[in-house]
Amino acid sequence: MSRIDGRAGDQLRPIGIIPGINKFAEGSCLIRCGNTHVLCCASVEDRTPPHVPEGEGWVTAEYSMLPRANRERSKRDIAKLKLSPRSAEIQRLVGRSLRACVDMKKLGERSITVDCDVLQGDGGTRTASVTGGFVALSLALYKLVQDGTIPEMPLIDCVSAVSAGIVNDQLLLDLCYEEDSAAQVDLNCVMTGSGKLVELQGTGEGRAFTIEEQRALVDLCAKGIREIQAIQKAALGG
Amino acid sequence: MSRIDGRAGDQLRPIGIIPGINKFAEGSCLIRCGNTHVLCCASVEDRTPPHVPEGEGWVTAEYSMLPRANRERSKRDIAKLKLSPRSAEIQRLVGRSLRACVDMKKLGERSITVDCDVLQGDGGTRTASVTGGFVALSLALYKLVQDGTIPEMPLIDCVSAVSAGIVNDQLLLDLCYEEDSAAQVDLNCVMTGSGKLVELQGTGEGRAFTIEEQRALVDLCAKGIREIQAIQKAALGG
Amino acid sequence: MSRIDGRAGDQLRPIGIIPGINKFAEGSCLIRCGNTHVLCCASVEDRTPPHVPEGEGWVTAEYSMLPRANRERSKRDIAKLKLSPRSAEIQRLVGRSLRACVDMKKLGERSITVDCDVLQGDGGTRTASVTGGFVALSLALYKLVQDGTIPEMPLIDCVSAVSAGIVNDQLLLDLCYEEDSAAQVDLNCVMTGSGKLVELQGTGEGRAFTIEEQRALVDLCAKGIREIQAIQKAALGG
């Protein structure tokens, strides 16, 4: 049975990454996964939050959707005077994922904030934010090395993310909005270049799922992650 | 190698559940998992939020830690004028988990809010909230049936939750605070009575983890969940 | 005419105080006055707010009700983005009452926050907070002396609190919720061990009251305070 957009079950949506899209940010990209478009900007500041040990750096992320990123306009957070709980959850995930690939001692006493602003959302915004956020972060780190601010690249590994899910009892890779809305199970993986897991979040929204289904979904994600890594690498100049 | 509190690697902390602890709530319990104590109160209201289809019910959760639930006092959310992002993330998890076991049509046009307030936290507060929250919710649903408000129990299944993690490269079930602080990998499972997954969240805080490690952690959780289900059942009167 | 719960007009509800209920707080207790249950935790911090003179300490209180402490669930402060004005008023009263019994120079440059969280409320939560808050505060101060942090106990006096009111033109001690709801006049006293007043708040909610009635209500409170002091003393180990 073919998918709404004609893809095979284990096929990613077309991904495009435009590096350096923002003139001011130390690192930036616009990532497009199908109709999901996220602007990722990495900003370097010469101080760290209080909880960070002396001599070490910090990486954090912020995530937000523009009001008309969705099918219906949603109010801005500031109009409701609270950060959307969904955004809070996602930016914590993106932050943890990005920190997993940085050696904080090599980064030194500075912090990098990666802003992920969804210009248009069609499913998979959190995984696109991790994937694009890694590109923006890498570019900012390159710049710090090229400037001579830090002696060597503090990247330990690369990270990428993708979702898989169960829709009509079929396992599908990289759900678009319509699939996501109808999904019985939705699972997101963040993985390193060597295929290890950094983050794993699975939810049975329509029904519970067996341990075997869970394993198959992770395997499907692992397949997608390998393809995404090649695209990230190309965007970073190989 | 034995654990800080002398447990075997696959051993739960002692769990106690006192049902009906609150005189006013339609359902309530105090759950104690080792030194983690969570007060769970289920409140029934005769209206539903706007997004709920007509004729159906809704179940949601709120989670909060008292200021001195921890080793150090933390400020109240209201003093910072924002819901802690960690609390936001946890209460979304608890809410999804509890909704997974309720037939919303049988519940009818009413909503149940399950408040999970951590009186003392020593690791595993989110999983204790799911486990205790299910007991409070069940008691509130029993009451609705006994009152004649609804004709039959709207419970589809039971849910329970537990964590497992990797500490010093050892797989351990049900991490206490010291273990959690030192964990390389932390994974939480919410499962049904028949051993299916409802929620799965794994994080490599210290290092990435292999797919094999992930599988072993889920298996470890499944073992713990079976024991927790027996304790929930007993608290609900068998 | 007997009261709703069978007490005599000048009789307190049964009071129980469990000291040391919280594993982490420097001082804590659970106080139960009839069906009113308040968790009191005293937390010591090694700094003082800006307005405190150098070399002196500070004692403050925070008060909050859990959402289902009442007959009906109430929204959390954070959901409304404002501290309940009633809570603001009560925590100011509790803070002033507790400061009245501490020698701030002997306490030295540290502050103690006494959190009073109402787990279940059935009338008299503010007076229970003062009475239980004093026990938690005393335990924290004992600990500072035992640790050798401060050379001698900074307690000047003890404080306790109770309410009295006029219901159906009868003077009653220690109003429970039903009595409080029907009260024409409600008066709260905070008193020291030697029977002096620290705080006095009287309100004619249903009708104004004469100066003679006011005097009789204070006398009734003084009687109750003497009994409460014996219970506090016992909880503190005599």
Place this chain on the structure above:
Amino acid sequence: MSRIDGRAGDQLRPIGIIPGINKFAEGSCLIRCGNTHVLCCASVEDRTPPHVPEGEGWVTAEYSMLPRANRERSKRDIAKLKLSPRSAEIQRLVGRSLRACVDMKKLGERSITVDCDVLQGDGGTRTASVTGGFVALSLALYKLVQDGTIPEMPLIDCVSAVSAGIVNDQLLLDLCYEEDSAAQVDLNCVMTGSGKLVELQGTGEGRAFTIEEQRALVDLCAKGIREIQAIQKAALGG
């Protein structure tokens, strides 16, 4: 021993009330008690809050200090994003005091908000707010009667307020700022025209006080209240 401003111990500060100071409010006055100046405006609206029984009215108060009402400028509430807890406490007191003199059934389904804005504060702002608020409220009620909106005056009684305190162990009426800052005991009374109590708030800020001292302070307030009532009456046209 004479007072800082030369008054006798039981002497009020000069009080002036300018009725009708605001062109738009249904009732208004500027009250000056020494150097304490409060603008009181009563606004009528044709709806009541949800908790008010059908067919009845409601009276409430809001209290605020302008930023430079004090010796030092203080930040506006909105800059701190929270209502000052002291203002919250005071406006609850003013609201209860004013409600005590209105027959809500005669008022009918409308609400009156009495805004008390302190233009300059030199001690006794809460009691000036009650005294001036009563004048503004009365004028608004007269207007409703004159307009034919309500058939008869819904005033049950009048209310006035004043403070007394113990400074250097002397009992003084109507404390000004310097006296208030040095007071060992501070007590506020709200009383009706017939000398009954509506509200009573006493605080031992510097030391506890005996029951005899408390009684003497209330007697002192009662003396002041009688004089204030004459001034209110004159402002209302006798």
Place this chain on the structure above:
Amino acid sequence: MSRIDGRAGDQLRPIGIIPGINKFAEGSCLIRCGNTHVLCCASVEDRTPPHVPEGEGWVTAEYSMLPRANRERSKRDIAKLKLSPRSAEIQRLVGRSLRACVDMKKLGERSITVDCDVLQGDGGTRTASVTGGFVALSLALYKLVQDGTIPEMPLIDCVSAVSAGIVNDQLLLDLCYEEDSAAQVDLNCVMTGSGKLVELQGTGEGRAFTIEEQRALVDLCAKGIREIQAIQKAALGG
């Protein structure tokens, strides 16, 4: 055609300025332009915001309307938890206008906040705030010079403000509320003593306006400004 209050088209409303109205502020006045009454208080503090260069001072303004300054009562900002966008816009205008007349190096490292609180509003509150704010600011600066805190007056120039508008296709100076509500075009000018522009804001609320109309409105304002300057000068003692 005569105006609602009988004025000629190019005639100001009567203006009164009472300097020194507030006992505590370093400079203050009450300005009345017809029925628009604004209390302006200038407060000096011995520190500057972070963005101010070392050795220089800062001048800022805050603007707010009391709840019953208008024909209908409006909620306080704090009740809505946000500064009114209109107030935000106005206080930025007043701040810029006042800064335009101060030599920040002569002022030295201190800041002056000019609070403009509208007690009664009948059109033209923003221009009255600039005009009155200048008087309050000048008085505070005189005081600093007289105290010997600063060696010479840091005033570069004076500033005054007034509105003009098009109502029923007639050009009118200094619109009152009824005229403002019916205006097709509304234009505000802030000018110096030598007739130069500091701020200019024109809005076509009912229709667009030609460049010629715009020029005529500025000329009309210039005429009014000259008269206002004489009144400011008199209030400042000539």
Place this chain on the structure above:
Amino acid sequence: MSRIDGRAGDQLRPIGIIPGINKFAEGSCLIRCGNTHVLCCASVEDRTPPHVPEGEGWVTAEYSMLPRANRERSKRDIAKLKLSPRSAEIQRLVGRSLRACVDMKKLGERSITVDCDVLQGDGGTRTASVTGGFVALSLALYKLVQDGTIPEMPLIDCVSAVSAGIVNDQLLLDLCYEEDSAAQVDLNCVMTGSGKLVELQGTGEGRAFTIEEQRALVDLCAKGIREIQAIQKAALGG
């Protein structure tokens, strides 16, 4: 003397408008004026705010800068819990400008929100928001007509905006960031297709300016506006 980017004094920066950039919004465009990039999305909703007369429509605007739109990262509004006062001021200007060109009766009982989100800011973001906002609004209105929702285009006129300023005593059109930072005078014009003014805002940030200078700046803007109108027209398909 040539400008920093080589332009003549009366030359606009290159302007590009991509219509229909957002898949979901009823009307949208990305406008680029030099390095200033603003995403404008118009969203239609089938209800109006309470203040709108029955049978009429409403148009409003929201404006925000992404955190890294600037040379330095700025905090999000939600992190500071308040809408930036500058954004509040700008979105009021954009809203008024767009309303000036719509016949609200022809629009009917619906409202259109135009979100202007600055992706990159290099001076002139408010004028780009008006110019781009008009394109997004027009596209949304076309869609309503094409859908048959409304019978005829409710556009009365077109609106465009541009800035001019005085830098080093030279009059320049369309200031970029560096020019804006150094400007002595900054003036923004919003004009209709027939060259009439809708909004005019001029500020002497570095010095006051003469009436003659003001007139010359408006003339300069009028010249720029004519060129911008041609670009808007082309983006809307001629």
